[in-house]
Amino acid sequence: xxxxxxxxxxxxxxxxxxxxxxxxxxxxxxxxxxxxxxxxxxxxxxxxxxxxxxxxxxxxxxxxxxxx
Numbered sequence: 001x002x003x004x005x006x007x008x009x010x011x012x013x014x015x016x017x018x019x020x021x022x023x024x025x026x027x028x029x030x031x032x033x034x035x036x037x038x039x040x041x042x043x044x045x046x047x048x049x050x051x052x053x054x055x056x057x058x059x060x061x062x063x064x065x066x067x068x
Contacts, residue, residue, distance in 0.1 A: 019043050
C-alpha cells in the first residue's frame with residue numbers, strides 16, 4: 001500500500017531558500033537557509049528524526065499490544 005509520509009515545498013525568496021515539510025499527520029515545519037545545500041540538509045535531518053520517532057512509537061505500541 002502506498003502512503004504519502006511527507007510533502008516538501010522549496011522556494012527562493014531574494015537571498016534565502018525557504019523549505020517547508022508537511023507530514024501526513026497535518027503538522028508542518030519551516031526552514032530558511034542561504035544555500036540550497038544547507039536547506040536540503042535541514043529538511044533531510046528533520047524527516048529522519050520524524051521517521052525515527054514514528055517508528056519507535058509504533059514499535060512500543062505494538063509491543064504493548066495497543067496499551068499505553
